[in-house]
Amino acid sequence: xxxxxxxxxxxxxxxxxxxxxxxxxxxxxxxxxxxxxxxxxxxxxxxxxxxxxxxxxxxxxxxxxxxxxxxxxxxxxxxxxxxxxxxxxxxxxxxxxxxxxxxxxxxxxxxxxxxxxxxxxxxxxxxxxxxxxxxxxxxxxxxxxxxxxxxxxxxxxxxxxxxxxxxxxxxxxxxxxxxxxxxxxxxxxxxxxxxxxxxxxxxxxxxxxxxxxxxxxxxxxxxxxxxxxxxxxxxxxxxxxxxxxxxxxxxxxxxxxxxxxxxxxxxxxxxxxxxxxxxxxxxxxxxxxxxxxxxxxxxxxxxxxxxxxxxxxxxxxxxxxxxxxxxxxxxxxxxxxxxxxxxxxxxxxxxxxxxxxxxxxxxxxxxxxxxxx
Numbered sequence: 001x002x003x004x005x006x007x008x009x010x011x012x013x014x015x016x017x018x019x020x021x022x023x024x025x026x027x028x029x030x031x032x033x034x035x036x037x038x039x040x041x042x043x044x045x046x047x048x049x050x051x052x053x054x055x056x057x058x059x060x061x062x063x064x065x066x067x068x069x070x071x072x073x074x075x076x077x078x079x080x081x082x083x084x085x086x087x088x089x090x091x092x093x094x095x096x097x098x099x100x101x102x103x104x105x106x107x108x109x110x111x112x113x114x115x116x117x118x119x120x121x122x123x124x125x126x127x128x129x130x131x132x133x134x135x136x137x138x139x140x141x142x143x144x145x146x147x148x149x150x151x152x153x154x155x156x157x158x159x160x161x162x163x164x165x166x167x168x169x170x171x172x173x174x175x176x177x178x179x180x181x182x183x184x185x186x187x188x189x190x191x192x193x194x195x196x197x198x199x200x201x202x203x204x205x206x207x208x209x210x211x212x213x214x215x216x217x218x219x220x221x222x223x224x225x226x227x228x229x230x231x232x233x234x235x236x237x238x239x240x241x242x243x244x245x246x247x248x249x250x251x252x253x254x255x256x257x258x259x260x261x262x263x264x265x266x267x268x269x270x271x272x273x274x275x276x277x278x279x280x281x282x283x284x285x286x287x288x289x290x291x292x293x294x295x296x297x298x299x300x301x302x303x304x305x306x307x308x309x310x311x312x313x314x315x316x317x318x319x320x321x322x323x324x325x326x327x328x329x330x331x332x333x334x335x336x337x338x339x340x341x342x343x344x345x346x347x348x349x350x351x352x353x354x355x356x357x358x359x360x361x362x363x364x365x366x367x368x369x370x371x372x373x
Contacts, residue, residue: 003351003363011355012334016274017292019349020336021246021364023356025268026056029244030063032265033227037239038064040231045069045088045220047242050343052368053352054082056245067111069240073098074371076112077105082367085109088220090176090240092116092141092149098373099125103132115141115176117151119163126167137173138164139218142205144177144198154208161214174218175209177202178240183225184250188257195226199233206235224265225254246342250297270303270336271345273318275329284308284329286318288337291348293318297341305335 006014014020037044043066048057057068057079067086070076076087086109093102093114102125106112116122116138129136140157143150151157157175164172179198185191199221206216219237222230224244230236243251246269247262254262273288290312293300302310306326313319322329329335339345347369354362 006353006360007363009360011272011353011358011360014272014353014360016272016334017288017349018272019346019352019366020270020272021352021354022266022268022270023354023361025266026059026245027063029247029265029268030060033241033244034064036227036231042231042236043067043238045238045240046245047071047090047223047240048075048079048087048368050242050245050346052078052346052366052371053364054079054084054367055362055364057082057084060245066238069242070368072372073101073105074373075368077101078368078371080105080109080112086111087113088139088176089114090141090178092118092121093125094121096124096128099128102136103129103134106134106136107132110135113137113139113173115139115149116160116164117141117143117149119160122160122163122167122170126164126170129169130167135169135171137171139174139176139220140164140172140205140209142175142177142202144179144201144221145182145194146178146180148180150177151205154205157205158208158212158214161209161212165214172214172216174216174220174237175202175206176218176220177205178221178223179226180223183223184254185225186254188255191225191254192229195222195229196233199230199236203235224251225262228257228264243342246346247338248297248342248345249299249301249338249340251342252338253298267338269339269342269345271300271339272334272336275320275331275333275335278329278331282322284320284322284335285313286320286335287316288318289314289316291315292345293337293339294344294348295340296344300337300339303336303338305329310337
């Protein structure tokens, strides 16, 4: 289908299920993050895994972002090929074939960076980079409580830094210390305190490295849920917020300093569906099921509709259990949702319909969707 035919038409006319961006809300979120970072004189490197869109990455850079994160090598390739040059790959790049791709990508942009937590990986990347005449910047990935990737102790970090120093084709740039579980802690004070503990672990690693004579430019931490704590923590140079650009129903539930709703950023992303069946007064069926509204972080919530509860009805169907809906629900009517988790929702779609005042202003491909290798 030629989706450009919908440009200039009401958003309500696009084929559903549709992923819709409110561009005014998105730009408000960019301004909020930009100004918060500028006030504390810190850099922000938003995470591209949330949007997988070079168009949004370029917009973030135009609002002052210092670079972009990519969760995987495949995402980084899409961003670099679209002209986004300063990319940090935030997961280890393992294996000869992927390292060859990493080096080919670095040939396009020397600003490319990657993280490592393994001596074996550092040796392999260093050896292959030297044979290709490349010199890459690497950040040591530090486990600060998520117990996923990352070195566990300052001693492990020093060992890894020494191996990086032994590789003429590698340059130690700093530390990545992402505490993903902290992003979702309900209650601002609990979330802040847990994040400060995580950053303290990263600082101990930084200090151990400095005491061994290693120079570090970067301490890259945090995300959407902890950005304020991150910006006020000693030693942090940049933060990695992702979901702030869109928001979702889960993030809105974690609260901020003043209340139970996390209202720092506006809701910029919605999923619009169509009622395709109305078999009874108590039930309406939409065309948005698990393949449009994932449930990994809870159920989606309706917008402008009360008295009707949503649940998935399978891959292709959504079920609205209607009690006393605040407006008529008929076949053909549109129902929009705030997704439970914006990242996994985006990964189900090929394009964003970008709306301004209810009219389709642009259509942005989700070009890195599926590039998870």
